Each structure stands twice: as C-alpha cells, then as structure tokens.
Amino acid sequence: xxxxxxxxxxxxxxxxxxxxxxxxxxxxxxxxxxxxxxxxxxxxxxxxxxxxxxxxxxxxxxxxxxxxxxxxxxxxxxxxxxxxxxxxxxxxxxxxxxxxxxxxxxxxxxxxxxxxxxxxxxxxxxxxxxxxxxxxxxxxxxxxxxxxxxxxxxxxxxxxxxxxxxxxxxxxxxxxxxxxxxxxxxxxxxxxxxxxxxxxxxxxxxxxxxxxxxxxxxxxxxxxxxxxxxxxxxxxxxxxxxxxxxxxxxxxxxxxxxxxxxxxxxxx
Amino acid sequence: xxxxxxxxxxxxxxxxxxxxxxxxxxxxxxxxxxxxxxxxxxxxxxxxxxxxxxxxxxxxxxxxxxxxxxxxxxxxxxxxxxxxxxxxxxxxxxxxxxxxxxxxxxxxxxxxxxxxxxxxxxxxxxxxxxxxxxxxxxxxxxxxxxxxxxxxxxxxxxxxxxxxxxxxxxxxxxxxxxxxxxxxxxxxxxxxxxxxxxxxxxxxxxxxxxxxxxxxxxxxxxxxxxxxxxxxxxxxxxxxxxxxxxxxxxxxxxxxxxxxxxxxxxxx
Numbered sequence: 001x002x003x004x005x006x007x008x009x010x011x012x013x014x015x016x017x018x019x020x021x022x023x024x025x026x027x028x029x030x031x032x033x034x035x036x037x038x039x040x041x042x043x044x045x046x047x048x049x050x051x052x053x054x055x056x057x058x059x060x061x062x063x064x065x066x067x068x069x070x071x072x073x074x075x076x077x078x079x080x081x082x083x084x085x086x087x088x089x090x091x092x093x094x095x096x097x098x099x100x101x102x103x104x105x106x107x108x109x110x111x112x113x114x115x116x117x118x119x120x121x122x123x124x125x126x127x128x129x130x131x132x133x134x135x136x137x138x139x140x141x142x143x144x145x146x147x148x149x150x151x152x153x154x155x156x157x158x159x160x161x162x163x164x165x166x167x168x169x170x171x172x173x174x175x176x177x178x179x180x181x182x183x184x185x186x187x188x189x190x191x192x193x194x195x196x197x198x199x200x201x202x203x204x205x206x207x208x209x210x211x212x213x214x215x216x217x218x219x220x221x222x223x224x225x226x227x228x229x230x231x232x233x234x235x236x237x238x239x240x241x242x243x244x245x246x247x248x249x250x251x252x253x254x255x256x257x258x259x260x261x262x263x264x265x266x267x268x
Numbered sequence: 269x270x271x272x273x274x275x276x277x278x279x280x281x282x283x284x285x286x287x288x289x290x291x292x293x294x295x296x297x298x299x300x301x302x303x304x305x306x307x308x309x310x311x312x313x314x315x316x317x318x319x320x321x322x323x324x325x326x327x328x329x330x331x332x333x334x335x336x337x338x339x340x341x342x343x344x345x346x347x348x349x350x351x352x353x354x355x356x357x358x359x360x361x362x363x364x365x366x367x368x369x370x371x372x373x374x375x376x377x378x379x380x381x382x383x384x385x386x387x388x389x390x391x392x393x394x395x396x397x398x399x400x401x402x403x404x405x406x407x408x409x410x411x412x413x414x415x416x417x418x419x420x421x422x423x424x425x426x427x428x429x430x431x432x433x434x435x436x437x438x439x440x441x442x443x444x445x446x447x448x449x450x451x452x453x454x455x456x457x458x459x460x461x462x463x464x465x466x467x468x469x470x471x472x473x474x475x476x477x478x479x480x481x482x483x484x485x486x487x488x489x490x491x492x493x494x495x496x497x498x499x500x501x502x503x504x505x506x507x508x509x510x511x512x513x514x515x516x517x518x519x520x521x522x523x524x525x526x527x528x529x530x531x532x533x534x535x536x
Contacts, residue, residue: 134519138516141508142510143509143510167512171511242411243312247406250518250519261507261509
C-alpha cells in the first residue's frame with residue numbers, strides 16, 4: 001500500500017530533491033524521471049523505479065495504478081504526496097503528477113556488445129543536457145544500441161537530459177569511456193568510426209558505411225579535436241549552404257545517423 | 269565616440285534589460301543579441317545594432333572596433349560599460365563582452381518572395397525557443413530563405429532563441445501568419461508543402477519534392493493538427509526503428525530539410 005508524505009521536511013523528500021544535483025546523483029546512484037509517459041515507457045522497457053511519487057488525484061489513472069503495482073511488486077515504494085511537494089521535487093511550475101526515482105545505469109565499454117545494434121552514437125565532451133537528451137531520443141529512433149560518452153560529458157541523468165530524451169533514455173545503453181580506451185575497444189571488433197568536420201572534403205553521402213557504424217559528434221563550441229578526427233574511418237562534411245559554419249550538435253548527429261540508417265535500409 | 273555607463277540605475281540600462289521580456293520587445297520593436305560572433309555575423313549580413321554595449325577590456329579587439337564604428341556610422345550608439353552591467357543585461361553568469369540591441373524584423377507573408385530560395389521552413393505553434401533557434405540555424409545551413417511562423421509560436425527574438433540560432437537569425441527572413449492566410453498565399457505560387465506525420469504511409473525519401481519546398485513542422489507536444497496535415501502536398505513519415513513515436517521537432521525539421529536539399533543537389 002502506498003504511504004502518504006505531506007511534509008516538506010520529510011527526509012525522503014529532501015533526499016529525492018537533492019537528486020537534482022549531480023553530486024548527489026553520483027553518490028546515490030539514483031536519478032529522477034518525471035511524467036506518466038516517460039515512466040510508462042520505462043516500465044515497458046523493463047525499468048521500474050525504486051520510488052514513485054504521485055499526486056492523490058492521479059491515483060485513479062489506470063497507468064498510474066499499473067506503475068504503483070509494478071514498483072511495489074519490485075520491492076520499491078509508492079508515495080502519495082501533494083502537488084506542492086511534486087513541484088518541489090521537479091523544480092517545474094507545472095510539475096508532472098508522477099515522478100520516479102530510478103537507479104542509474106551507466107556501463108563500462110566492456111559491457112557493450114556492438115553486434116546488438118547497427119548504429120551507435122558517440123559524443124565527446126558534450127556540454128548541454130538538452131543536446132545529450134535529444135541525441136538519445138534520436139538514437140532510439142534510428143535503432144541505435146546506445147550512446148557512448150567520451151571524456152567529460154554532461155550527466156545523462158540530469159533532470160534536463162532525461163526530459164529531452166522523452167523516454168528514449170530507457171531504450172538506449174549508456175557507456176562512458178576515455179578516448180584512448182574507446183579507441184582500443186573500437187579496434188577490437190567490426191565497425192566504422194564516422195566523424196563530421198569542417199575540414200573534411202568528402203560529402204557525408206559518399207562513403208558506404210560499414211555495420212555497425214559509430215557516429216561521433218564533438219563538443220558544442222570546439223567540435224572534435226584534430227587527433228580525434230584523424231582516428232575516424234570516415235571524416236565527412238555535411239553540406240552547409242549558408243553563412244554559418246556548423247549545425248547544432250544534436251542536429252548534426254541526427255543527419256549522420258539517418259544517412260547511415262538510410263544506407264542500411266537500402267541494402268536490406 | 270562611445271559614452272560610458274556605469275550605473276545600474278541608468279534609464280537606458282533599465283530599458284535594455286527589459287528587452288528580456290516579450291512584452292517590452294513587442295512594445296519597443298527591439299531585441300538583444302549577445303556575443304562578438306553573433307554580432308559580427310549580423311554585421312556581415314547587413315544588420316547593425318542601434319545600441320552596442322561592450323566591456324572596456326574588449327574595446328581593443330579589432331572586431332569590436334569595427335562593430336563600434338559600424339554602429340556609430342549608422343547613427344546608433346556605442347556604450348562602454350562594466351562586466352556587472354553586461355551580466356545584468358544578459359542574465360548569464362559569464363556574460364559575453366559585447367551585447368547588441370537590434371530592431372526586430374518580422375515580415376508579413378506578402379513581403380516574402382518564395383523564388384529567392386529553394387527551401388522554406390514553416391513551424392506551427394512552436395513552444396520552445398531553443399527549437400525555434402535551432403530551426404533557424406538549420407535553415408541557414410540548407411540554404412533556406414527563412415522561417416514562416418504559423419499560429420502562436422514562441423518569440424523568435426527571445427534571448428534563448430537568438431542564442432540558439434548562433435547568428436543564423438540574421439541570414440533568414442522571418443514571417444508570421446495565421447494558417448488560413450498562409451494557405452492562400454502558398455497556393456498563389458509554385459511549391460510543395462511537406463509535412464511529417466505518424467499517420468503517413470509514404471517514406472520521406474520516396475516523393476520528388478518540387479522547388480521551392482515548404483517543410484512544415486508542428487507543435488512539440490501535439491504535432492500538426494489533422495486538417496493541417498490534410499493540406500500538405502506530401503505527408504510523409506521519417507522511419508522510427510525504436511520505441512519512441514517522435515523525434516525532437518528541430519531534428520525532424522532538419523532531416524526533412526536535408527532530404528529536400530539532397531534531392532536538389534542531385535538534380536543539379
């Protein structure tokens with residue numbers, strides 16, 4: 001049976017609230033995801049929160065009921081609470097009526113089986129949580145296996161990043177690695193590393209990309225370091241017809257990933 | 269000669285600060301753009317700010333000098349100020365060292381000459397300033413003529429939207445229209461209206477799109493209304509291989525726009 005918490009001073013409320021800070025997420029190995037849609041996508045992908053907070057007036061919704069049952073069956077805890085406390089937990093003016101606390105699931109590269117998917121996204125020193133979340137959402141759309149985070153990227157489990165994934169977070173594996181270790185791992189198996197660059201001369205639609213394809217994007221302001229570009233099997237350019245010299249990184253990643261997917265669709 | 273303002277209480281500082289609110293932007297017909305890069309792109313595209321604020325220690329930079337001269341030659345005003353005031357104007361912890369105040373430039377549809385570009389982006393009821401800015405940035409990249417904003421969209425001149433354009437704002441025309449008026453205008457000339465939809469059965473790479481192509485995207489949460497989809501010459505689907513049922517709207521717009529560009533590149 002769900003218990004009710006109505007006091008802001010409740011230690012669990014304070015603890016969950018603290019998960020909006022990266023430091024506490026790291027310490028606890030937990031993160032927040034908000035909204036019935038994302039929590040339902042999570043459950044369908046096999047991820048059950050350890051805590052679920054819901055507004056009393058949402059408890060009758062069948063999907064909320066199913067989530068509460070799943071959490072309790074799984075040994076987690078369901079907590080009925082007020083809109084004010086949901087607002088405090090989410091930090092949003094119009095908080096979602098359901099908030100889940102999940103165990104974070106970053107993997108070491110050695111746990112990634114590249115043969116499980118024809119496309120993998122790779123991001124280096126990404127800074128913006130919205131871009132990271134959007135890349136995960138695109139990864140889901142192209143049937144990617146997951147996202148490999150190189151060097152110091154923004155936390156994929158921040159509230160903003162999770163929101164931007166729109167639930168796709170739970171369909172994608174997330175691995176972290178230093179560049180040197182990634183390269184060693186990459187060359188132990190099949191696959192093309194594909195980077196986009198201003199200094200590339202080959203159009204992105206020219207090469208025939210091998211499966212699996214690893215689509216690499218760099219930092220928002222700096223792009224990829226030269227030595228990283230040099231390590232790519234294909235360094236290509238996306239045509240730019242205007243005055244600007246770059247695309248948003250999540251857009252560039254999506255255009256590359258769809259080109260790879262389109263080639264794979266045509267060769268089937 | 270630039271004048272110096274060091275007081276937070278200066279009326280001009282208060283007035284420029286107020287441009288972070290949509291209401292004041294509308295009333296004044298002005299907006300803020302921050303950063304040497306964006307202001308330089310603006311100047312190269314022929315847009316000179318009516319005011320430019322710069323930090324004393326940045327005045328020696330040749331590009332800042334050129335901007336100051338351009339503003340003064342154009343009858344505007346250059347103002348040397350403190351980092352604290354720049355911070356107050358920009359709202360950012362690490363403000364740019366140059367901030368410009370520009371006249372906003374939304375056009376009526378009747379001022380748009382569709383023959384000036386092979387691609388036009390069209391967005392309906394867009395809510396997120398980052399998405400709108402990213403669409404403008406993508407528009408520049410594909411050689412679009414501009415962005416047509418249908419129904420109630422977020423303000424393209426908000427600080428967040430301008431930031432997300434990375435300067436591409438100044439290469440793109442921006443028009444606003446109600447849907448009914450847009451349709452009348454659209455059918456007075458050449459061109460295909462292209463929408464993406466979950467209920468479409470045709471793959472987005474199947475049709476041969478006419479020039480100019482109008483790439484239409486809908487609201488982040490709702491997508492396009494059914495009646496808007498019905499008005500499209502081509503209603504197509506972008507393949508989705510995962511669990512999620514949609515892409516980020518700026519990503520979807522970019523994938524469509526690059527497909528149109530790629531077809532045009534091949535037919536040249």
